Amino acid sequence: MRITGAVLEESGRPRPYARSRPITVGELELGDPGPTEVLVAIEAAGVCHSDLSVVDGNRPRPLPMLLGHEAAGRVLARGDRVADLEVGQRVVMSFLPRCESCAACARDGLLPCTNGSRANAAGELLGHPGRLSRAGAQVRHHLGVSAFATHAVVDRASVVPVGADVPPEVAALLGCAVLTGGGAVLNVARPEPDDTVMVIGLGGVGMAALLVAKALGVRRIMAVDRLPDKLAAARALGAAETCTPTEVVERGLRARFAIECAGHPAALETAYAATEAGGVTITVGLPAPTSTVTLPALSITAEARTVVGSYLGSAVPARDIPRYERMWREGLLPVERLISSRIGLADINTAMDLLADGAAVRQVVMFDHQPPE
């Protein structure tokens, strides 16, 4: 079928992207879903730093690529071997499909799926080289999804069903910001209400970590960012204390759990510096593959410290997304408060500029489809 989508043509073009226009919006061809795949009408797609990292070249990927991985939509068609999803079902996209047969999948979310990771790096779907093309030439999928488009064909393992009462823009954010930032709290830190939690880097991922910590009853949440607007927003969402990375060091602030959600090595060094003896530094951000950090070596041993990485919130999406959905329904997880603006596909280059400037938390691309019969 013919679809409209936003394709990244080239990485590393100069800012502002509104002028250099690395992403073009136009028509593409989308193949039919294979036996284990579904066709989804995309309703909402959030703009995440992991999209920007392909645009700016921090995460090198094969191009051209149709971006977008944090999304929700409705199932329009399903392959012969997809028996457990009805047409019309609202689904959340998951940006790392689980094959359920590799050794990593057996580790319950602690390790990213080997086969899903390989497909994502190649810009392919889990069990197929890809369903997207333009004038006969291949266009790659982003993280098994490619949601900055009216429609997507994805593997069944790339979607999780949610209730029709969850608005599409809320459902979209459950798939990346909440699963990732929230998972660092829920699956890795597992704090008690009296534990201190510090979040460093207050984009969609960091703010979602903050919301989940608050939902778990953590009383002392500290929020850290370079930008004053982000600190004010974090206070409004329930952070007990906010400060800049410089102030963390100057004031000697420490937390039992320090969660880095910025994607910069300096932020990981801040998080480590702010972790108590016996505490845990959790890193969620995805810096450039060449970047390195310097940590004071003795303290790791002498203070019994832990540094742990968390990809995809160390989550099993089919297990965890329903949990966040319930928390949202109970009013414990006000995900809509992470939304800065609702935009159209044509605004996508400008959206990348705003994200790079830290001027937005989550911008969500909205799509109008006829309601299902």
Ligand SMILES: NC(=O)c1ccc[n+]([C@@H]2O[C@H](COP(=O)([O-])OP(=O)(O)OC[C@H]3O[C@@H](n4cnc5c(N)ncnc54)[C@H](O)[C@@H]3O)[C@@H](O)[C@H]2O)c1
């Ligand atoms: N691990 C995963 O599975 C996963 C999933 C999604 C996103 N990510 C990564 O998480 C990171 C955050 O994503 P996002 O969409 O929330 O990004 P974002 O750009 O919206 O937010 C990043 C925030 O970090 C702040 N920041 C930058 N440098 C800092 C520093 N040195 N100290 C403190 N704050 C600093 C920025 O001002 C900004 O507010 C990115 O690296 C993204 O690629 C990881």
Ligand SMILES: [Zn+2]
């Ligand atoms: Zn993301």
Ligand SMILES: [Zn+2]
């Ligand atoms: Zn696997």
